[in-house]
Structures are given as structure tokens and as C-alpha cells.
């Protein structure tokens with residue numbers, strides 16, 4: 069099967085060039101001067117004139133079917149990866165969640181069961197370690213052997229996912245040994261729990277209290293502490309869902325000092341704010357995620373961080389809970405609102421909107437949403453670039469189309485959109501996953517089970 073994509077501007081991490089792309093089977097065969105290949109030698113010709121042709125997005129932070137607060141995030145691997153495909157994301161890396169008291173390998177088996185045969189696009193796993201002991205430390209080696217080479221830990225959520233500094237230090241030591249990466253949810257959960265208890269005792273149960281009780285200073289403090297622990301152990305560190313200027317300063321300083329510290333932010337922290345959390349009639353619950361949405365002033369710093377590469381990656385932290393029945397579990401007590409927001413479908417569009425607004429370049433759009441996550445998580449050059457030999461995960465993107473985001477038209481299995489009514493310039497036209505057209509002008513042509521598991525080895529990037 070040969071597919072020829074003609075006349076588009078092919079984008080990569082260093083800019084764009086008008087070229088034709090030849091796909092043979094599942095991989096890119098050539099990127100060549102327009103007209104190099106006769107159209108009648110291809111089975112399918114896609115005219116991309118006036119459009120961008122870019123590597124499929126890589127969302128390195130999703131939570132499909134994730135257990136949290138007595139319920140499960142609303143997207144299954146089937147619905148969530150289909151929504152990802154609609155939005156131009158052709159790889160997700162989801163988090164397997166170790167329940168306290170159980171093993172990492174049985175957790176991994178469970179996540180394979182959930183995802184196997186169901187995904188529309190390719191997928192990998194990180195492992196959430198919530199129980200550090202001799203056995204799980206050994207199992208981290210087995211996870212790396214099984215292609216799961218990144219481990220998330222929590223300085224937040226005492227009693228649930230939380231690890232002490234000592235436990236983090238031990239896991240970081242193991243990561244240094246076996247060439248894996250520690251990913252950190254950096255918020256001071258012990259202090260936050262005190263603020264939450266005080267707010268509730270004073271009768272403040274409304275959603276905006278979620279923001280007030282998780283101040284940015286406690287994200288900055290935890291980020292600095294994680295960086296210090298990583299320095300002591302010599303381990304690389306990846307800060308997930310960074311939201312606050314204080315945390316960004318800590319990351320920037322560490323990077324300036326030559327430490328292997330990386331960070332991601334998410335579209336919600338670039339576009340939404342504590343004003344959304346403060347919406348009346350419990351509507352603020354739609355925006356409850358941790359870390360919380362911040363004052364708008366933080367957004368300026370985050371966009372700058374994306375330009376300077378102190379923020380290297382944009383992921384979604386897609387963790388959708390329906391407003392009805394799920395978010396409602398926390399009516400009257402904000403601490404019981406399931407934490408998380410939907411987003412996997414709109415990351416590419418929202419970051420393209422950053423290009424339109426002059427915040428980032430086209431090259432940074434591709435780099436932060438595809439190339440760098442591929443490099444950092446052991447998928448490059450198979451993913452994250454359009455080059456001979458790479459998987460033909462390709463998005464044809466119309467930069468002049470206009471669309472309005474709405475729950476009425478999105479494909480995520482959740483009853484609201486965090487960006488309801490927002491108008492975007494640019495839209496996905498066609499998406500190929502390993503050479504197969506999975507989305508074309510609004511139609512889904514893929515199938516559950518097309519997506520395959522990606523075994524990841526980080527040694528190339530980190531050494």
C-alpha cells in the first residue's frame with residue numbers, strides 16, 4: 069500500500085519545507101521535492117496543498133479508565149484513543165496505577181488487559197509507584213525489561229499515592245541504576261491536607277477552595293525538593309503537569325546548573341485560570357484537577373517557559389470525569405470532587421492557537437507536542453518526526469480552518485468541555501496511524517485494536 073501526500077508544508081522540530089511524503093506500508097519511505105513521485109504509482113493520493121503535514125502528536129500523560137476517588141475516569145482506551153486520533157494525537161502514554169499493597173507487574177498485566185485490542189492509536193505505559201518497598205524496587209527492573217521505563221511518584225495525596233522523601237530517594241536510586249526516569253507530581257500534600265481540613269472545618273466546601281488550599285508556593289516547594297532529591301541520587305527527573313511560576317523557576321534554575329531536569333505543562337494551565345474554578349452553581353467542579361488552575365499571571369510565565377525550553381513537553385493529563393454523577397460526588401465537599409479534566413482531543417489545536425497568537429513558533433508546536441516527548445520517552449525516531457524509516461503517523465492540518473470546541477461535537481466520553489465555546493483557528497483534516505488513514509475530514513475510519521503497545525527504552529536519550 070503506497071500513499072502519497074502532495075504539496076503540503078512538512079513540519080519538523082526545526083521548521084517547515086514544502087515537500088511530498090511517500091508512505092509505503094506502515095512507514096515513511098521518502099520526503100522529497102514536490103513532483104518527485106508520479107501520483108499514479110500510489111494507491112492513495114492526499115492533496116495537502118496549503119496545509120501542514122506534521123508528525124502525529126504524542127500525549128505522554130493520559131489516564132484512561134483510571135480509578136480515583138471511588139470512581140473511574142470516563143474514557144476507556146477505546147473512546148479515549150479515538151478522541152486522541154480525532155485531535156491529531158497518534159500515540160498516548162498512559163499511567164498504570166499500582167494500588168497500595170499490590171505488585172507492579174500485576175498492575176502492568178491489568179493495564180495490558182484494559183488497553184490490548186481496544187486502542188485506535190499506538191500506546192505505551194508509565195507506571196505509578198505508590199508502594200515503595202524491596203519487592204517493588206526489584207520490580208522496577210522488570211518493568212524496564214517489559215518496556216515501561218518511566219515511573220510516576222506523588223508528593224501529593226497522603227494515604228493514597230503519596231511517597232515520603234525517603235521512599236522517593238530509594239526509587240530515584242533505582243532509576244539511576246536501571247536507566248529509567250522518575251516523573252514527579254510535585255505538590256506538598258502534607259501541608260495541603262492541613263489547609264483542606266481547615267477550609268472544610270470553617271464551612272468552605274465549594275470548588276474554588278480546591279485552588280485556595282493548593283497554593284502555588286506548595287508546588288514550588290515540592291518541585292525544589294524533588295530536584296534536590298534527584299541531584300543527590302544522580303537521577304534524571306521529569307516534573308509532570310507543572311502549573312506555577314514558582315515551580316518553573318526551580319526547574320529553570322536546575323537546568324541552568326546543568327541538572328537533568330525536565331518539565332511538562334498542559335493546555336489547561338495555559339488557557340484556564342482560578343476564575344474557572346470559581347464559577348457558581350458548582351460549575352467550578354468541572355475544572356478541579358491537581359495542581360489546580362492558577363491566577364492568570366502564571367500563564368505568561370508558562371508560555372515563556374515553552375519558548376525557552378524550560379518546559380520541554382505539552383501533555384494533557386487527560387483524566388475526564390463527567391459533571392453529572394462523577395464531579396457531583398464532591399457537592400458540598402470540594403475534597404471529594406474527582407481530580408482531573410478532559411483534554412486529549414484538543415491539545416494539538418490549543419497549542420496551534422498558541423502559534424496563531426504568536427506565543428510559540430510552528431517548530432516549537434511540533435517539538436513540544438511530538439518530537440520531544442518521543443525523544444524523552446524512548447520512541448524517537450520511530451515516532452515524533454516525518455523521516456524515512458519513521459512510522460507513518462502523520463497529521464494533515466488545515467491552518468486556516470475555524471472550529472468551535474464543544475461537548476456537543478467532541479468525541480471524548482465526557483459530558484462537558486473545559487473549553488466550551490472557544491473558537492480555534494486551525495483544524496485536523498486527515499490523520500494516519502502507521503500508514504492507515506484513521507480520521508478523514510471528520511470521519512472516523514480507524515478501528516479498536518489497530519493501536520499497538522510501544523515498548524520504550526530511554527537509554528538513548530538519557531545517556
Ligand SMILES: NC(=O)NCCC(=O)O
Nearest residue numbers: 253357358385387407408
Ligand atoms: N491531575 C489530576 O487532577 N488527575 C489525574 C491524576 C494526576 O495526574 O495527578
Ligand SMILES: [Zn+2]
Nearest residue numbers: 253308309358
Ligand atoms: Zn499528577
Ligand SMILES: [Zn+2]
Nearest residue numbers: 129131385387
Ligand atoms: Zn496525571
